[in-house]
Amino acid sequence: MRAVVINEYGSKNVLVGQELPKPEIKANQVLVEVYATSINPIDWKLRAGYLKQMFDWTFPIILGWDVAGKIVEVGSEVTYFQVGDEVFARPDTTAEGTYAEFTTVDEELLAKKPSNLTFEEAASIPLAGLTAWQSLVDNTKVKQGDKVLIHAGAGGVGSLAIQMAKHFGAFVATTASEKNEAYVKELGADEFINYRIQKFEEELSDYDVVIDTMGGDILNKSFQILKPGGRLVTIAGQPDLALTEKHQVTASSHWLKPNGKQLGEIGELLEKRILKPQVGSVFDFSAEALQKAHELSETHHAKGKIVIKVK
Numbered sequence: 001m002r003a004v005v006i007n008e009y010g011s012k013n014v015l016v017g018q019e020l021p022k023p024e025i026k027a028n029q030v031l032v033e034v035y036a037t038s039i040n041p042i043d044w045k046l047r048a049g050y051l052k053q054m055f056d057w058t059f060p061i062i063l064g065w066d067v068a069g070k071i072v073e074v075g076s077e078v079t080y081f082q083v084g085d086e087v088f089a090r091p092d093t094t095a096e097g098t099y100a101e102f103t104t105v106d107e108e109l110l111a112k113k114p115s116n117l118t119f120e121e122a123a124s125i126p127l128a129g130l131t132a133w134q135s136l137v138d139n140t141k142v143k144q145g146d147k148v149l150i151h152a153g154a155g156g157v158g159s160l161a162i163q164m165a166k167h168f169g170a171f172v173a174t175t176a177s178e179k180n181e182a183y184v185k186e187l188g189a190d191e192f193i194n195y196r197i198q199k200f201e202e203e204l205s206d207y208d209v210v211i212d213t214m215g216g217d218i219l220n221k222s223f224q225i226l227k228p229g230g231r232l233v234t235i236a237g238q239p240d241l242a243l244t245e246k247h248q249v250t251a252s253s254h255w256l257k258p259n260g261k262q263l264g265e266i267g268e269l270l271e272k273r274i275l276k277p278q279v280g281s282v283f284d285f286s287a288e289a290l291q292k293a294h295e296l297s298e299t300h301h302a303k304g305k306i307v308i309k310v311k
């Protein structure tokens with residue numbers, strides 16, 4: 001099969017095309033013919049070698065952890081899914097990722113592709129959507145009437161988190177640059193903070209929840225806007241315990257857990273058009289196109305999701 005791999009850590013130029021054997025499925029897995037995948041910042045963080053301590057992998061590494069496609073083979077223990085099913089998933093984090101014509105997925109991580117979505121739209125959802133969902137539902141338990149700040153509302157995670165938080169009945173503030181004001185308001189944001197000229201920590205107060213996607217200084221300043229008893233989750237750093245105590249809030253760092261059941265719940269919201277996929281750009285499936293897609297993601301200013309059309 002055709003794959004785009006890395007054989008060393010480095011710049012976008014280490015992404016190269018390679019012919020590899022089709023991966024073999026285990027009893028609890030299916031083989032998915034990949035129609036589309038998407039780019040997430042973890043792809044280029046891994047490519048650059050920033051995460052090599054976390055994953056003990058050997059080259060070649062196939063990056064990519066979002067897939068939408070069709071099942072072409074099922075393992076002997078697979079019960080619910082069949083050959084021919086159109087599915088989407090955030091597969092397990094292995095060195096056999098989704099920048100390839102075929103990929104394996106554990107049955108428990110799969111969900112049926114919403115029928116009203118294209119494969120490109122479906123591939124934009126799993127990793128970013130599950131991250132947004134788990135931050136809002138499992139971690140901060142956002143409920144009707146909560147005031148929620150979502151950092152980077154125009155990004156892959158933020159653009160889905162805004163829509164989900166509105167669906168849960170929250171009042172939503174978000175940060176973005178001026179060019180994205182209309183965009184984040186269309187997604188449902190009630191209050192827009194232009195981070196280039198406004199200081200969110202001076203504009204907002206008495207918030208119930210912060211979803212931090214930025215880390216660093218932004219994470220630290222986010223404590224200031226929470227009311228006592230407020231909840232903060234960061235997906236881009238570690239909260240400072242002293243700040244947690246000072247502001248009498250709860251705070252934690254979240255690392256997404258792939259989950260087919262939750263993805264199915266997100267799929268239902270997509271079917272009902274309560275949630276809309278946010279595909280900002282689509283690239284072809286070649287090493288050159290993936291290099292360009294990584295370059296765009298690495299600017300930190302991509303709008304919505306970057307998708308790769310594989311078939």
Ligand SMILES: NC(=O)c1ccc[n+]([C@@H]2O[C@H](COP(=O)([O-])OP(=O)(O)OC[C@H]3O[C@@H](n4cnc5c(N)ncnc54)[C@H](OP(=O)(O)O)[C@@H]3O)[C@@H](O)[C@H]2O)c1
Binds near residue numbers: 040151175236
């Ligand atoms: N822990 C986990 O499990 C997990 C899961 C997913 C993602 N993440 C991490 O979460 C972060 C966000 O991921 P993503 O996929 O949403 O990234 P992304 O799509 O690349 O985010 C790009 C967006 O960030 C915005 N942005 C840049 N600087 C900003 C600032 N100072 N304030 C507010 N917005 C700003 C940009 O808006 P403008 O163009 O308007 O500036 C752009 O729309 C990444 O670091 C990623 O690695 C972690």
